[in-house]
Amino acid sequence: MMKKQTIQQEHVFEQQLINISLCVNGQEQTIEVEATKRLVDILREDLQLTGTKISCEIGRCGACSVMMDKKLVNACLIRAYQVNGKEIMTIEALSQNGLHPIQNAFLEEGGFQCGYCTPGMVMAVKALLDEHPAPDEEQILQALSGNLCRCTGYSGIIRSILKMK
Amino acid sequence: MGNYTSSILKTSRIRPDGIEKVTGKLSYLTDLQIQGMLYGKVLRSQYPHAKILNISVEKAEQLPGVKAVITSKDVPGLNGFGLIFPDQPVFCDSVVRYVGDAIAAVAAITPEIAEKALHLIEVDYEPLPVIDDPEKALDPSSIPLHPNGNLLHQASYVNGNVHESFPHCDVVVEETYQLPRQMHAYMETEGGLFIPEEDGLSVYAGTQHGYKDRFQLSRILDLPETEIRVVSSPMGGSFGGKDELNIQPYGALLALKTGCPVKIHQSRRESVCAGIKKHPMKITVKTGATKEGKLLAHQVRILADTGAYATLGPAVLDFAVEHAVGPYVIPNVETHGFCLFTNNGVAGEFRGFGGNQITFALEGQIDRLADQLGICPLEMRKRNLRKPTDCGPVGQEIAPTNGDELVLKEIAHSPLLKTEKAHKQDSWKKVGTGVALTMHGGGLGFGRLDPAGGKIALNQDGKIQIMFGFEEVGQGLLAVIETLTTKAIGCSTADLEIVIGDTDKAPHSGSSTASRGTSMVWHSLERLKGPFIEKLVTQASAISDYPKEQLVLGENGVWLCENSEEKLVVTYKQLAEEKTVSVETQFDFPTTPNAIPGGHFLYSFAAVAVKVEVNLVTGHVKVIDIDQAVAAGPVVNPIGYLGQIEGGTIMALGYTLLEEAQMEEGRYVTNNFDSYLIPGIQDIPASMHVRAIEDLWEGDSYGPRGVGEIGTIALAPAIARAIYEATGHWVTKLPVSRDEILQSRERI
């Protein structure tokens, strides 16, 4: 039996370009992008901010975690039209004035190995500490439940957070 | 919570790549972008097994923005790759054997156009019967997937006579263990940048052995190796999964064809579909012992599903066969292993290298026998342990070691084994504890090319450059190199420049695999330090007129050490202005002298104690405490060592309780982290403790062993034993199924 197969084609729409303005790490940016371009791609490709990583692209790993209007979001799930007028903070902002205490704690307690989950993880810890400066166990587990790390087994990450308490 | 301690966690120096990692400034190779680069994408097979009748690429080529569409016709050299045999086609043109098989690749000006072009490539297939089980593959009536049939490799070890000794055993246990297809799940998927150069090609793509990639690419591209530069570091994790070529052939071919830089970065779905996994194994074991608990006979049959291509399948099987008796002395052993081709993905190198599977079976047998004999599991192990100067598990000469005895003794003191468990529990939650032991070989073993080496130089800028062909995959190799070099030479970290993972700049060091990196850096420095120091002090002596016997290397330069006087005599910079210096070494990883394919010489050991809580209503198994003792020689970098053990342990927890890359009829059912579950922060135990035993056997001159794998092996059998204690049910299949736990309750 012969099967003539081409991959099922989704309709590829001609992408509509839009102008968006957003504030990234304190800098106003106006860019022309496709309306549905993902924030993670805008950051990594248009703005060369490759500190934000990409791994699952479906909101399950947190490698792309950034803050949008002070709330932690997965940049792989946010589209260009949703960021217009928003304030975005990425890992690059955290060390603008020297290392952030979270970063120091990660360095001292082995909060990372390959480092690929680290930018997202550090942003998630920041979101946690912004809300709960002295988090309890439940708050730590809750806050980091969306961030996967394959290297550390999380213990070094927890040591880092406890160190800052 | 957060009781994560260790006997070794003193302060470590911050790792050299640390600041760049925590600030997000480190450029991984998949972060690289360059002006005018194209985006590459690979068309993978629609079928797990099919004939290809026709491939037509015209429509794809005509799509505006597409710069090249390539197929097997565009491979100038060998259309194949593979670390042992190059049996995996770069591009298939007549038959596909798994869903990750590549048929064509596209380069276009945007990733969207490249993706669209893939949809325009037409492939006519004739589906063939799918072999989705190694038992089926063994069946002589099954269609052969390769010219030599479906048996990729067979390995055996026989000593004594098991058949004659079983009747003399007071108790015999027989069981079949089933181990799952685990995914490496490195956070950074495969990818990189490929740049055509005037004199060849530069490849920036993660791998665990840059020189090997260069060799394989040179065969494919028909380019001399000297015209290919492979930059292979840093990486966002690998765990064995990036040792084999992945996207490199496609990026390289597209870059050379278009004359433009090409970037490829696989999506997670593509990575799952094309990437290698851990070997699923079915291990049937019959083991007998006397009523005193002496093991007499051990018969093992291993069936490994290697998937569509060889890659390191034969070596993984050899490893499993070698480790079938672990650290125990069993007078009668018969192990037969079979590694079979199927249409199920490709299995290859994975942290643990066959050790996880075989140790689950071995330790499971010991626990069952101990239980039937009414002997304490620790005591049972002790009674059968090898002596320090005994030979290795396949009768080969090994470096004498009592690591097994030490870790077992240490774990016997674990407080978690002493806790009262009977009362104060909810009736639907049962607690149990378990212990397991493992012995794990380092290096590639006898008969495998396993060269290592390194280079040290004083360069023109007065920097001491230490160079290795190794890669930083996350394991902390840079910190190891920094620590060992400053210690061996005497210079400071500021004087040092570490060069790794670049075939144009670093020498051959062999692969960053098999727990060999740390060990090989140490061995290299043992060889490099004498001649290098000698050259520098001789030069310094000539400049300064101090006798060279009074000169040592220190911070910033060569120092005079005379009585209590210490002063800087000449800086490295001044020395370099006179003359640069370099010393290189090449040697082989130590192996056993006995001609046993893959036979190891250096081993490390771990013993694990675990406490679990089984919820009888949901079937959920929660690990609440893990304690482990590791014997792998001196600790080089405490944080790195601890991180390897802790991280490896949690990866093993996933293997035991959560992870399986499921396939149905040769197709992946689990395609991403929504269905393939790796441990999250909620899955880890509230307490973990690691003790490092640094002592080596007297006269052992082999230094620190690597610890990349040793933390991943013994947890699974320890959990299985703990579940038995909690529920009375022996688990034989991983990952542990909640349904199975629930059903086992119903039967009781």
Ligand code: FES
């Ligand atoms: S890449 Fe966004 S959550 Fe995984």
Ligand code: FES
């Ligand atoms: S450090 Fe590698 S994934 Fe977290």
